Amino acid sequence: MLKGARAPLVESTKGTNERKFIHVDMDSFFVSVELLDAPHLVGRPVAVGGTAAERGVISTANYLAREYGVRSGIATATAQRLCPDLVLLPTRFEVYEAVTRRLDAIFRRYTDKVEFLSLDEASLEVTGQSAFNGSATHMAMHIRAAIEQELGLTASAGVAPLKYLAKIASEVQKPNGLFVIVPKDVRGFLDELDVRKIPGVGPKTYAVLENLGCRQCKHVTEEKIPLLMRYLGVHGFYVWERCQGIEEQEERVTHIKSIGIERTLPFDCHDFSSCLQELDRLLEGLRERISEMGDDYLIIKNLVKLKFSDFSISSTEAASNTLSQETVTTLCRLLWDTRREGRSVRLIGLSVKVKRKIQDDIQLELPW
Structure with a gap:
């Protein structure tokens, strides 16, 4: 078991030892589940996905296939050119979902x-x-052991005092590893971290950061905030927060609630422009719902959610005191660029978090 680099904490990570997160990421999950039913394929490059004739894409590839450059989201035809001996298996979501239910039972x-x-x-x-x-570390060790013993699968895990940092940690010792970042090591770990590891930093965001001289989190300083906001909008402040080890906790007060609207698309969406058209329609519907609330609530956040063709869901949010088309478009683009991984979109959701106006608490509790 490895731990992050040692370094004194700074103010931005103060108090992080109060929370403990474990992030569990199954190793080449779809393929690993298939190999339980087809052990004769162990030791061969295997992928799960659609056929080349159907213009399919790869959902998951095992690590042998990845050595040839086969990755999730690439066209199956491309994958077969990269790896002529690739064994392609069809997706069986009902089987994977059954295993996920057993995973959930272990976690709980x-x-x-x-x-x-x-x-x-x-x-x-x-x-x-x-x-x-x-001990979160011991819990993670026993969870991984239970997964291997009861399901015959392996999982990588990360342990950290911040949710997003636990996710990053889960990738450090992949496959079948555990990486722990204790509170006092958060600052040192982040300082040396490539900014491309921060959630939401895709190729376009990284191009901006690189032009600003920000290749590691330690380069994303407070002095850079005006430039980050100028070139990246509200997303730039989000990146700065994550580079500092700042993660806003979920609201604990009952006078904050969510109001949203979502729509399952009649056809899976493969292009961003169509996704934006649907988002515009949702904006109109949500504005009507907000107007019906009267003046008793203040908007404090905008949120966007996408459900993909494999039924997984990703969402992101940003502080805003209005329902902003610019903000939700930025959030949607963020999800599209960083979480879609070649999958089509089945559902789009849009919501705001609102706070009831209270006489003794009339200021917005924005994160900055």
């Missing part, structure tokens, strides 16, 4: 705060749990 032995990002990836908050005297 330790906490009821389980959030699945997709069928093969979940975030667990284990703050205040009694198992193993509250």
Whole structure:
């Protein structure tokens, strides 16, 4: 078991030892599940996805196939050119979903705060749990052992005092590894982290950061905030926060609630322009719902959600005191560029978080 580099904490990570997160990411999940039913294919490059004749794409490839350059989201025809001996298997979502339900049962032995990002990836908050005297590291070790013993599969895990940092940590020792970032190591780990590892930093965002001289998180300083906001909008401030180890906790007050609208598309969406057209229609509908609320609430956040063709869901949010077309378009583009991975979009959701106006608390509690 490895730990992040040691370094003193700074103010932005103060108090992070109060929360504990485990991020579990299954290793080449779809393929690994298929190999349980086809053990004769172990040791061969295998992928799950649509056929080349149907202009299909690869959903998952095992690590042998990845050595040839086969990756999730690439065209099956391309994958077969890269790896002529590739064994292609059809997707069986009902089988994968059954395994995911068993995964969920394992996770809930330790906490009821389980959030699945997709069928093969979940975030667990284990703050205040009694198992193993509250040790998130030991919980992660036992979760991984249970997955291997009960399901015959392997998983990588990350442990950290921040949710997004636990996800990053889960990738460090992949496959079949565990990486722990203890609170006192957060600042040192982030300082040396490539900014491309920060959630939401795709090729376009990285191009801007690189032009600003920001290749590692330690380069994304407070002095850079005006330029980040200028070139990246509200997303630039989000990137700065994550580079500093700042992660806003979920609202704990009851006078904050969500109002949203979503639509399952009649046809899976493959291009961003069509996605934006649907987003514009949702904007109109949500504005009508907000207007019906009267003047008792203040908007504090905009949120966008996408459901993909494999039924996994990704969402993101940003602080805003209005329902802003510019903000939600930026959020949608962020999800499209960083989380879609070649999949089509089945559903688009749009919502705002609103806060009831209270006489003794009339200022917006914005994150900055």
